């Protein structure tokens with residue numbers, strides 16, 4: 211049993227990356243304050259709808275600009291009335307003829323894509339919009355759904371660990387989706403230079419109630435046995451997109467044709483707030499019953515109540531980490547996906563932080579490129595979970 215790399219308990223996140231800072235609907239003609247990787251940011255939309263992200267501290271006496279007011283495309287400080295434009299330059303000072311050119315606040319690169327407002331907290335020269343994580347299903351007309359933002363009192367990496375290992379469904383979600391069934395065990399972990407993937411197929415199983423109902427909604431006929439999938443894709447530093455669904459057994463889904471089934475995607479992207487808290491943006495989208503608002507609301511609310519169970523566990527885990535700084539993590543077979551996600555994050559951090567622990571972890575990940583991990587059920591799993599091997 212391997213101790214996890216010592217970077218596991220370090221909270222760092224790379225600065226040179228796009229992070230979701232708001233849902234599109236959160237941003238409008240008002241000032242929204244949010245802390246992102248320990249940067250205080252104020253966001254709003256210009257009159258033409260373009261998003262703006264500025265440092266949330268006035269140049270003069272540091273009052274948060276979010277306490278001020280919009281004036282056209284600019285923001286006026288709520289203390290002595292200095293006005294800053296979307297580039298962060300001061301364009302008005304009361305009782306002064308000339309404006310000190312040094313009077314400015316930091317302006318952050320910002321992009322709106324896939325229904326999120328993305329902010330780049332690192333070097334603006336490196337902020338390439340092509341690097342925004344792929345969550346296009348969230349705005350693709352071939353998919354429908356909705357999501358939420360939750361605030362979690364834990365380091366963002368704990369949420370990634372949670373999403374990369376759906377084994378926890380059995381225990382954390384025992385009152386909702388968790389079943390002691392075949393869903394718990396065999397899976398495969400693969401990884402590339404910029405991705406880690408966990409693939410789990412459950413062939414010829416009874417569909418769980420929620421998926422049975424969805425399949426019947428789509429086909430209009432009673433559902434029989436199904437092939438079910440959960441395919442988890444990680445994109446560093448903090449985006450996890452999970453393919454989920456079921457198709458009638460024997461309709462060719464494992465071979466690549468899922469057209470007879472119901473396909474969903476759980477989209478997740480986490481943005482560190484501080485070392486010990488994060489903003490967790492998620493959505494659930496589907497590729498059938500596109501105009502059915504009832505299904506959208508049903509999924510959004512049931513996923514929200516499932517995630518509330520994770521929130522509780524994650525916050526408790528963070529408190530325990532804080533209380534036991536001398537202890538370390540261990541990696542089990544089920545942590546294969548999380549381990550690769552962590553190594554890919556470490557690789558990004560190693561480029562920014564000359565800490566030998568990150569460099570070592572990054573080298574390990576390069577050395578093992580293309581490795582494949584298969585995790586099978588053991589006889590003990592089968593007995594405990596009551597499954598057939």
Ligand code: FES
Nearest residue numbers: 268270271287290
């Ligand atoms: S603190 Fe903002 S104008 Fe004085």
Ligand SMILES: [Fe+2]
Nearest residue numbers: 378379382520
């Ligand atoms: Fe969960």
